[in-house]
Amino acid sequence: MDVRLTSEQSLLRDSAAKFVAAAGPKVARGFRGQSPGFAPARLREAGELGWLGILVPEANGGLGLGLTELALVLQQAGRGLVCEPIGLAAISAAALAQGPKLHPMLERAMSGAALIVPALQEGAHGDEPSAPRTRLARSQGSLRVTGRKMFVCAGGADGFLVSAMGPDGPVLCLVERDAPGCMLAATQTVDGRSLFTLDLADTPANLVSPHPGSRDAAETLHHLALIALSAELLGVMERAQEITFDYLRIRKQFGKLIGSFQALQHQAVNIYIRTEAVRSLVFQIAANNEPFGIDPALAIAVKAKASEDALVVTQTCIQLHGGIGFTDEHDIGLYLKRAMLLSSLFGNVAAQRRRYAAGMNLSA
Amino acid sequence: MATLPAHDMGSAANAFRAEVRTWLAKNWTPENQAAHRRKPFKERGWDAEFSKLMGRDGWIGVGWPRKFGGQGCSVTEQLAFVTEMANSGAPVQAHSTGESIVAQALFKHGTQEQQDEWLPAIRRGERSFALGYSEPEAGSDLAALRTRAVRDGDHWVVNGQKLWSTGGDKAEYIWLAVRTDPEAKKHAGISVLIVDLHSPGVTLRPSLALYGKTFSAQFYDNVRVPATNMVGAVNDGWKVITDALAAERVMIGGTRMAGIERAFDRLTEYLKTAVVGGKALRNDPVVRDRIGALAADIEIARQFQMRNSRLIEQGKVPLHEAAVGKVFASELQERLGQAALDILGTRGLLSEDAEGAPLGEMEQLLRHSIMGMIGGGTNEIQRNVIAQRGLDLPR
Structure with missing residues (x-):
């Protein structure tokens, strides 16, 4: 089941696949426990290829493309267990470019010279993006932000896009890593990468202008993140299942290829169907939504679906491998761990469903 | 919401469980637990000293028949015991494979000499075992195992490879399934040997499992194992x-x-x-x-x-x-x-x-x-x- 692509989109996908060929499980393994857990030079390479500015209008130096193109690149990144935070950097660059005035940081963010990542999450259970507890206030003529952000992918970052409640409602602001009152504390995750708690105490911040058509810039960035993570999860599940099906084609037990056993065939088909469902949802939503005007219900739905199915698919992949899949040496476990990380960032399936129900006024 | 209701296992097992709790309260104190939790995750669960302490107080082999030094507990009492131990998080892995798999086999298939040699030491918590079953080509299809043992005088000479042995990097001995008759039908040519993992010719390759604990692969290169270490008859290992x-x-x-x-x-x-x-x-x-x-x-x-x-x-x-x-x-x-x-x-x-x-x-x-x-x-x-x-x- 192929998504129908234009020739430009196919070219983009192929160039992303080429980039990913130099990544993969072996490289990802090498970054476990490292700081930062990726290669800055590779991030700059992604910048040179234009991907970090993929959503930025051409007039501002970006590629001016849409969500389908973003998803195509991130799907490849997921397949290759790419450790460079291409998705987070690309949506952050997009956020910096959405206002009427060019943000001074935009050019460096697009080239990969500076890494800016979102810092939106405040709790472990997903957030209402338009109701941050972090506060923005004006003091002595400058803007200051105070609060705590959780689970920030802050490794190697130079700045953060922080959501905060300002005097007139929710806003997005840029906080530099070295700004006074900005503190980071790392915690190790299952994936071998660190997530950070970002504490801000009266820290200088710059306001990021919202897109003229959107409610607020924080919410826009949050929904972009949900789509970006879903596309990456799709790549993770897709590649994990390919590795697994290849194994079913060569592994023999009881004198037969284990792929010939119906019990395993049916499980293989079940994960195939789940993966196709996520693919279809990701690309339909990408095709039908503008980057700065994503329907919240759809963004939530796709993150819920991708988060749930990526875990089921990668766990089943390990089960289909049997004992070898349970070793740390085998690559298939890396896909489960990456799926666990991406599924839970910006809210796991339970958090998304809770927010969906709240949005539909279905909550108790 | 509170914790789960207690599992009613019948009056005898419930009473036995209470005894286990009393012992644990004295010997698996919050201080012990905190010290254990300070170890890296992959080291937790295995503690030779704690196994000896359990052995000293008679908590290893509670389900063994009395003639082998056990308490002769009923199966339900044993179940209460293992569940309680596991619920407490106390480290039992250093003795559990020997106490269970190895001892069970020795009761039924061991010679008098083997029973005398191994069972008391296991019961004191002084012998640790890992299982050597799986191989690269023998996972679900265990009977396809290929690790060979060939008789040479008073010894068996072992060559081959095993995988995924939990605790294989820490144990002293391995309970090894080997092929002693390559001509026989799959299940018929298998035997079991107890092998000292420190024997010359054994190479261990510890690795990490997905859940963050270790296991090990082992390579056997002309490892000489005393013939007295075969449990059960030749080719009767299955x-x-x-x-x-x-x-x-x-x-x-x-x-x-x-x-x-x-x-x-x-x-x-x-x-x-x-x-x-x-x-x-x-x-x-x-x-x-x-x-x-x-x-x-x-x-x-x-x-x-x-x-x-x-x-x-x-x-x-x-x-x-x-x-x-x-x-x-x-x-x-x-x-x-x-x-x-x-x-x-x-x-x-x-x-x-x-x-x-x-x-x-x-x-x-x-x-x-x-x-x-x-x-x-x-x-x-x-x-x-x-x-x-x-x-x-x-x-």
């Missing part, structure tokens, strides 16, 4: 292996259930205070539904275990019944792991060694559950057993 497994399956289930009960209690403990979006998470109807379903399944899994232990007490060997228990409990553990990740949110991701990892090792539960669904015969193999032996469906 029977030795399956007898020991059948006797132990129920106890293994007890350990798994304990992990499940402990994790469930921690999850409900967390729910007592968790607030999301200004509301108590415990009042979320979806969370309540999930917790209720899990609690019901835990009761069911306990009942499956009780049924199996009663069958053994009646002198029967639960085969497909044990497989039902294993499939149900391991898949329940997976559901519990998923529920925990959903309920804990992003915090559930922190690695087992992370400072402030919530409720101790929750995300690890999900990864550990995969081991339950693969180890000891995959759930696919268990389902074959249930379909063919239990339901009498055609092969």
